[in-house]
Amino acid sequence: MxxxxxxxxxxxxxxxxxxxxxxxxxxxxxxxxxxxxxxxxxxxxxxxxxxxxxxxxxxxxxxxxxxxxxxxxxxxxxxRRPLLVLDGTGVSVPAKWPLPRSRDRFLPWAEVASVCAWTDGVPGGKGLAHRLAFLPCEESPHARHTSGAEMLRVKTQGLPGVAVLRWNVPVLAGWTVPQDEVIKAVRALSDAPFEDRRIGLPKRRRVVRPKRK
The missing domain is CATH 1.10.287 (Helix Hairpins)
Known part of the structure; x- marks a missing residue:
């Protein structure tokens, strides 16, 4: 589609x-x-x-x-090597320095079954960590690395695709691009279904202006 x-x-x-x-x-x-x-x-x-x-x-x-x-x-x-790159071809996770860029990971959009933003931690507790998971299609070669993804599998239950830990990107406080902007880019670039399962997000203040008489 x-x-x-x-x-x-x-x-x-x-x-x-x-x-x-x-x-x-x-x-x-x-x-x-x-x-x-x-x-x-x-x-x-x-x-x-x-x-x-x-x-x-x-x-x-x-x-x-x-x-x-x-x-x-x-x-x-x-x-200043990027942590995550999203473009028209897919998702790239550059290798950490000093590893060579040939070790970068790349997942084409055609092999992404779904995307999920989720939260790791206890609701109402401290230390909540937001993550962005790209779930490869079952027929994708990237779907073979499923070890250690038990928690991710629980958090993304019901979504199409395979829970793969290496495509579960932590959202860090020091990101140069806000996580909502990253999610907006994901939804614009990919036709895969997206679900936001994040919890503990700060509530936006609602400003009520007095009506003019």
């Missing part, structure tokens, strides 16, 4: 805007990296002793682990 709704001329690219939380993570890892380097300095002072050997092992392990973590976090902050 061909959609009569207008297709967006340019793709919708969702990125994560820089935040204090991301910078805080980089600072915390940098501190741990410095502490690991101090362990190495302490171990070099007496490398033949048992304590010196332990310090060297812990220091070298920490420098490698925290050094790699710092590179990845810094790459996320500075690389």
């Amino acid at each position: 061909t959609s009569t709704s207008p297709r967006p001329a340019s793709p919708t690219e969702v990125r994560l805007r820089p935040s204090f939380s991301g910078s805080g993570q980089a600072l915390a890892v940098l501190i741990l990296l410095f502490c690991s380097a101090m362990f190495i300095v302490g171990g070099i002072a007496d490398p033949a002793s048992p304590g010196g050997i332990v310090f060297l092992v812990l220091g070298i392990t920490g420098v490698i682990a925290f050094g790699l973590s710092l590179v990845v976090i810094t790459g996320h902050l500075l690389g």
Whole structure:
């Protein structure tokens, strides 16, 4: 079936805007990296002793682990690689830096059976997380990766398609494109049925203006 709704001329690219939380993570890892380097300095002072050997092992392990973590976090902050791309051909989930773009995931609209916006968490509780699930058709090759999707299967029950965890995109607070705008783009680009099962959304204030006499 061909959609009569207008297709967006340019793709919708969702990125994560820089935040204090991301910078805080980089600072915390940098501190741990410095502490690991101090362990190495302490171990070099007496490398033949048992304590010196332990310090060297812990220091070298920490420098490698925290050094790699710092590179990845810094790459996320500075690389500005999209988290989600929607265009006329389908849904793209770019690989996280530093993985090559050849590892990007792509799901054509023709293989999308339905789309569901849903909420993970207890209604009325804290920590509710909104997600956007693209359910591949049963005949799609993407429908084979069903492991770990038990909760997604429950949340999308009754919708056509297969619950696949890798096509369940978390909606983050720092998205550069508001989630309602992303949903609007999905509905404009895809003919697949869409269902909004989100809960805990803030209620819009209704402004009542006094009638003029």
